[in-house]
Amino acid sequence: MAAQNATHAQVATGPQSEPDGVRDREIGTEQQHLDRVYRRLEEKIHEAEFLMDDAAKRGQVGTPGALAERDAQVFRAGVHLNRLNSEFEDFLFGRIDLLLGKDGKKGPDGAYTSVDPADDAVRGDRAEIAETLHIGRIGVLDADYSPLVIDWRAPAAAPFYRATPVAPGRVVRRRVIRSKGRRVLGVEDDLLRPELTATLGGDTLPVVGDGALMAALGQARSHTMRDIVSSIQAEQDMVIRAPAASVTEVEGGPGTGKTAVALHRAAYLLYQDRRRYAGGILVVSPTPLLVAYTEGVLPSLGEEGQVAIRAVGSLVDGAEADTYDEPAVARIKGSSRMLKVLRKAVRGALEGSGPGTAAVRPAPAGEDGQLSLDGALAEGNGNGGGRRGGPAGPPDRLRVVAFGARIELGAEDLKRIRNTALGGTAPVNLLRPRARRLILDALWSRAGGPKRYTDPELAAEARSAFDEDITTEDDFLAFLDAWWPELTPRQVLAGMADEKRLARSARRVLNPRETRLLARSLRRLDAAGRGPLSVHDVALLDELETLLGAPARPRKPREYDPLDHLTGLEELMPQRSESRRERAERLAEERRDYAHVIVDEAQDLTPMQWRMVGRRGRTATWTIVGDPAQSSWSDPDEAAAARDEALGARRRTRFRLTVNYRNPAEIAELAAKVLALAMPGMESPAAVRSTGVVPRFAVAGAALAPAVRAEAEHLLADVEGTVGVVVPMARRAEARGWLAGLGDRVVVLGSLEAKGLEYDATIVVSPAEIADESPAGLRVLYVALTRATQRLTVLSGERDDPDADGVPDLLRD
Numbered sequence: 001m002a003a004q005n006a007t008h009a010q011v012a013t014g015p016q017s018e019p020d021g022v023r024d025r026e027i028g029t030e031q032q033h034l035d036r037v038y039r040r041l042e043e044k045i046h047e048a049e050f051l052m053d054d055a056a057k058r059g060q061v062g063t064p065g066a067l068a069e070r071d072a073q074v075f076r077a078g079v080h081l082n083r084l085n086s087e088f089e090d091f092l093f094g095r096i097d098l099l100l101g102k103d104g105k106k107g108p109d110g111a112y113t114s115v116d117p118a119d120d121a122v123r124g125d126r127a128e129i130a131e132t133l134h135i136g137r138i139g140v141l142d143a144d145y146s147p148l149v150i151d152w153r154a155p156a157a158a159p160f161y162r163a164t165p166v167a168p169g170r171v172v173r174r175r176v177i178r179s180k181g182r183r184v185l186g187v188e189d190d191l192l193r194p195e196l197t198a199t200l201g202g203d204t205l206p207v208v209g210d211g212a213l214m215a216a217l218g219q220a221r222s223h224t225m226r227d228i229v230s231s232i233q234a235e236q237d238m239v240i241r242a243p244a245a246s247v248t249e250v251e252g253g254p255g256t257g258k259t260a261v262a263l264h265r266a267a268y269l270l271y272q273d274r275r276r277y278a279g280g281i282l283v284v285s286p287t288p289l290l291v292a293y294t295e296g297v298l299p300s301l302g303e304e305g306q307v308a309i310r311a312v313g314s315l316v317d318g319a320e321a322d323t324y325d326e327p328a329v330a331r332i333k334g335s336s337r338m339l340k341v342l343r344k345a346v347r348g349a350l351e352g353s354g355p356g357t358a359a360v361r362p363a364p365a366g367e368d369g370q371l372s373l374d375g376a377l378a379e380g381n382g383n384g385g386g387r388r389g390g391p392a393g394p395p396d397r398l399r400v401v402a403f404g405a406r407i408e409l410g411a412e413d414l415k416r417i418r419n420t421a422l423g424g425t426a427p428v429n430l431l432r433p434r435a436r437r438l439i440l441d442a443l444w445s446r447a448g449g450p451k452r453y454t455d456p457e458l459a460a461e462a463r464s465a466f467d468e469d470i471t472t473e474d475d476f477l478a479f480l481d482a483w484w485p486e487l488t489p490r491q492v493l494a495g496m497a498d499e500k501r502l503a504r505s506a507r508r509v510l511n512p513r514e515t516r517l518l519a520r521s522l523r524r525l526d527a528a529g530r531g532p533l534s535v536h537d538v539a540l541l542d543e544l545e546t547l548l549g550a551p552a553r554p555r556k557p558r559e560y561d562p563l564d565h566l567t568g569l570e571e572l573m574p575q576r577s578e579s580r581r582e583r584a585e586r587l588a589e590e591r592r593d594y595a596h597v598i599v600d601e602a603q604d605l606t607p608m609q610w611r612m613v614g615r616r617g618r619t620a621t622w623t624i625v626g627d628p629a630q631s632s633w634s635d636p637d638e639a640a641a642a643r644d645e646a647l648g649a650r651r652r653t654r655f656r657l658t659v660n661y662r663n664p665a666e667i668a669e670l671a672a673k674v675l676a677l678a679m680p681g682m683e684s685p686a687a688v689r690s691t692g693v694v695p696r697f698a699v700a701g702a703a704l705a706p707a708v709r710a711e712a713e714h715l716l717a718d719v720e721g722t723v724g725v726v727v728p729m730a731r732r733a734e735a736r737g738w739l740a741g742l743g744d745r746v747v748v749l750g751s752l753e754a755k756g757l758e759y760d761a762t763i764v765v766s767p768a769e770i771a772d773e774s775p776a777g778l779r780v781l782y783v784a785l786t787r788a789t790q791r792l793t794v795l796s797g798e799r800d801d802p803d804a805d806g807v808p809d810l811l812r813d
């Protein structure tokens with residue numbers, strides 16, 4: 001049975017059947033505990049209030065700093081209670097009953113999972129429970145510092161997730177507690193040592209329910225992801241608590257919990273070492289849709305202040321790309337070949353598109369024989385103003401009058417100087433001072449400066465006056481701006497829309513067809529680079545920013561807040577006053593270099609995107625989750641090489657997740673057929689449950705609109721939650737029209753947007769069209785087929801070749 005693959009699902013529900021009234025009694029027991037926790041929290045608030053009152057009365061107890069700390073303590077305790085009441089509906093969610101134990105060794109991840117029962121913990125087949133621990137989203141200590149609730153991330157909580165019947169350690173019973181506000185609603189138990197007759201306080205240990213995992217998986221889906229904190233499985237827990245050294249790589253098929261695990265890991269790392277991660281955690285997500293879907297998970301785990309979840313198209317400040325290039329263009333833009341093209345494009349932008357005729361004409365030298373400039377005339381000096389292609393036609397001559405004579409740097413001189421300047425390794429914008437210096441050297445030399453002064457001191461003085469005279473002239477500055485303009489990444493990108501110029505940058509790298517496609521795709525931008533960016537443009541902008549050089553941003557790491565430790569509640573409060581958007585903006589502004597980088601759906605990053613993401617974690621530790629079978633990138637080897645380069649020689653620890661918690665077996669089985677075509681030999685993860693409902697097949701042919709609508713209506717009636725309609729990318733807009741008015745439980749998605757998301761029911765429209773859309777089309781289809789938690793309908797379009805049962809050729813055996 002598929003369910004046997006899940007570690008929790010393997011658990012027996014115990015030999016004891018559930019007699020009447022036991023459930024209520026057990027709920028009552030947990031209710032008493034929860035009441036105690038709330039009483040304790042209220043006590044903390046009163047304590048804090050008293051301290052503040054007292055301090056105020058006595059006027060000057062302690063320093064002003066101490067008074068402020070007390071105020072903060074009261075405030076934080078109040079916020080804490082408020083959150084417990086309003087947000088953490090199931091703030092207390094777990095309990096483990098343990099046998100007497102030996103002192104175990106701490107594992108490298110800080111968890112005591114290897115703890116074994118003491119030798120005398122079990123007598124025959126009987127054992128007495130020696131310890132009971134309650135587990136919740138935050139830790140709460142009693143007045144005597146004994147734990148009332150243990151934070152789920154604490155080492156002592158690890159057995160709640162890791163114990164299995166095969167390796168139960170000290171755990172006899174694992175209980176998941178369901179509560180809302182201050183009320184306990186239910187309990188579900190797993191018995192990990194069914195062979196024992198265990199007692200608690202002399203009474204037989206009762207066991208209630210069928211385990212919590214199945215209950216969680218069967219719930220209807222909404223538009224936001226839930227945390228899985230009460231039902232994390234052992235293999236997932238190993239990843240969440242893996243030591244944050246170097247690189248943690250996690251692979252697993254669809255629905256194995258990679259995204260969930262990655263987010264819980266972020267919360268875990270913050271709990272483990274908040275100071276270390278004060279530098280911020282970046283979660284890179286493939287699409288804005290997945291960001292929106294997942295961004296509630298960390299706040300529900302009590303963490304938000306230090307984690308930025310950003311779509312790969314929004315990693316560059318000010319860029320919010322959500323458009324997709326057609327596959328052939330995406331392939332070019334994502335490829336590491338672009339690096340060469342961009343390097344040359346930067347040079348090209350500097351040199352302009354053709355010979356310029358500008359010159360700066362200075363006035364005669366001043367009385368002192370030094371140079372002076374006035375009334376410079378710039379003829380045809382193109383500085384990009386309005387013309388596509390950025391700065392076009394920079395001046396090819398610079399004329400000045402010095403020491404009574406006219407001196408000139410001609411096109412060849414300027415070219416030579418430019419090439420010398422570009423020989424430096426610094427980014428191009430930062431080479432401007434070097435270029436300016438070389439120009440002045442050349443002018444000085446041509447004016448015969450070095451020969452005029454034999455005394456070095458006088459020579460230096462004269463030279464410095466010479467430089468100052470020239471460089472304070474507006475005309476010289478105008479010349480410099482035209483000849484070596486300060487370029488922006490967007491300008492250079494926009495300049496690449498000029499096919500002829502691009503052809504020069506892309507010579508021997510892209511073929512003419514590729515050049516044409518690339519240039520055409522950039523015509524969405526105006527000369528300054530304003531306009532809609534595609535997701536792949538953003539990585540190019542980032543690369544250009546590196547090539548050009550960005551103004552240094554001041555780093556403002558979040559200060560360590562001593563108040564974090566004042567409440568006596570074992571947790572730190574995020575800054576609640578900030579909105580999510582403000583927070584994301586602040587993080588983006590403050591940092592480009594994060595302490596930990598989590599990459600979700602890593603198989604989809606293109607080589608250029610790996611370079612962009614790599615730049616954000618140069619000193620970071622990494623968690624990378626993905627599934628090669630779901631890759632929409634056409635050249636996995638090239639992407640793997642770019643990934644290796646981004647991660648450098650860091651040591652990698654690999655994990656594999658093997659159980660599919662999303663799709664029922666019936667859907668997983670169908671998807672496996674496409675997997676066999678897309679990646680022969682690749683194993684699909686075992687589905688943890690089965691619903692008995694097989695996927696439906698319908699044939700629409702050319703009449704997609706009515707068929708999709710009818711099927712969506714059917715599924716809306718069939719499931720409680722969401723219906724996702726996955727269509728070929730090219731049909732996104734029309735498909736929205738087909739489903740207009742059906743309400744917000746139905747969502748239309750292009751095949752590339754479905755990544756990472758899930759719905760109660762899914763309609764996959766025109767599978768052959770999806771598969772044909774790109775070289776990675778079969779893998780994209782595999783993604784589409786693995787989004788449903790309950791129902792799946794496959795609707796054949798004109799390109800499919802359905803059999804008599806409506807099964808399209810791609811999905812037949």
Ligand SMILES: Nc1ncnc2c1ncn2[C@@H]1O[C@H](COP(=O)(O)OP(=O)(O)OP(=O)(O)O)[C@@H](O)[C@H]1O
Nearest residue numbers: 228231232233254255256257258259260661662756
């Ligand atoms: N231990 C668990 N308890 C309850 N639900 C779980 C558990 N693990 C995973 N799930 C659920 O299974 C679904 C799939 O999880 P998730 O989206 O993280 O998988 P994934 O591996 O990232 O999938 P994909 O590769 O398709 O994006 C989610 O609804 C998640 O909440």
